[in-house]
Amino acid sequence: MLKSLRDFWNAPTFADEESTRLARLIHLFTLVTGGGSLLGFLILLVGQPDNPNLGGLIGTFLLLVVVARITLHWGWVPVAGWLLTLNVWVVITLSIWLASSLDTPAFNAYFFVVILASLLIGRRIAAIGVAIVSSLVILMMSSRLGLLTTPTGLSWIVWTVILLLVTAVILYLAMGDLHRALAIIRVRNEELADTRMVLEARVKERTGELGLAADIGRTITQIRDLDLLLAESVRLIREYFNLYHVQIYLVDKSARTLELQVGTGEIGAELRRQGHRLPIGSGSINGTCAADKRAVVVEDTRSSVIFRPNPLLPDTRSQMSVPLLIGVQLLGVLNLQSKHVNELNPDNANVFEVLAGQLAVAMQNAQLFTESAEARRS
Incomplete structure (x- = not known):
């Protein structure tokens, strides 16, 4: 039981190097986004204890993060990437709707979904882009119809800070993963260069030996x-x-x-x-x-x-x-x-x-x- 819990909080590894890399990213992103959500929840719980929507929103997000981690440990790495990306998109959209205003930091967080999707989903980012654009259109139409209003000051400040921190951490982790990938590529290139040198030396040696054999053959x-x-x-x-x-x-x-x-x-x-x-x-x-x-x-x-x-x-x-x-x-x-x-x-x-x-x-x-x-x- 304890081993299973420890494994749950560690990134799984796979035979495929690319799957292991994506699993490590998803693992880190779930920890960062989950931790950021808890931090925001605690701050707003103190500042806005009477907000009826806050607990449900963050609770839903954390639940979906847990589901993404479970999916990841089942070995469904692409599915976990989709779940995490869609989870963030849904929470951002609901945050804007519940805030009843486009003038909220959550509105600017859609670019974070694009970054997340590009790292975890790659070429399928087009579908995420369509969803984001659709969300923006719906929210802008709602704003024009007067369905959204201005948020409170504390909520705006807290979510802005949390968004900036989470985005910065995500970018830092992504760059770290990129540097690790580049380091692996450099090592592989060095190994290939060494292998090429060994093979060239062997070819040169075999060529020399065949030349000696030919010389002996001509003599005898x-x-x-x-x-x-x-x-x-x-x-x-x-x-x-x-x-x-x-x-x-x-x-x-x-x-x-x-x-x-x-x-x-x-x-x-x-x-x-x-x-x-x-x-x-x-x-x-x-x-x-x-x-x-x-x-x-x-x-x-x-x-x-x-x-x-x-x-x-x-x-x-x-x-x-x-x-x-x-x-x-x-x-x-x-x-x-x-x-x-x-x-x-x-x-x-x-x-x-x-x-x-x-x-x-x-x-x-x-x-x-x-x-x-x-x-x-x-």
Whole structure:
């Protein structure tokens, strides 16, 4: 119960930012107009305790303000805006009629309805404008017919002061909301600018990587000896992309095992001497890559369930394996390792897939060249 009461006196929030903004405005306006009405009621109650219409008028207004707040907390934000605007319009019109005179500050308060409607209703302000004009015409005709007279001095002064105060507060709140909206826009623009810079940097990085891949591709396609081609490929890839280790596995004749054919540096030579082999399947990164014929990326080896650490390569922190394919035929796997987490990631996987495609074609061409040379010798 207490929580419901506390929520009633707070502005509700919604998933839609615009609805939240309007709800906050309506919440503030109901507090300001309701408080202003109570203040005017207390002042006039002391100055004009015998006024029979005052209590009913303000009571009606406060009741409609409460209805607007209830509607707002039900989530009917546009309806609450209409109720609050129409409430103010009705009270102003009744005030003029009950005062029996156009010479009253309430008559000048119609512009406040226009401000309120423009803030809460927006483009539908035309309907409010028509209602206001109609009210003015009716009241002016009534004045000409002698149905309205001059108000008392105290009532005129009190309502003028209350009107000015409420209008000033409403404008202050509206400007505050506008400044908040502008601040949000500035933040969003800064976020967009940051995002654009990040994207531009990524595009520049990917373009550079594709350029490196193209350079490597042009170099390796000129090599006709398969062993030399593979050794030169891992060396160039490691140097161009500043990687920790690069190696190439080839599929054996049984098509069930990957055999390490070449690796960079002394570590690669040692693994080659050990006859390093891996089964094709889900037991490792390279095996999974070969089995699924798709790139496998491990951005952080410490959190990977398929990463198998190698004591000769203790500093591997991210790893990628890319299949070497000619159509659907698997030739082997290109394995890349980095010392840095997330350096090998899905964003740059396409670069290495392009490079692996070029390497696979170069391997096929080298094999065909070797077979052709052997055929000529025989």
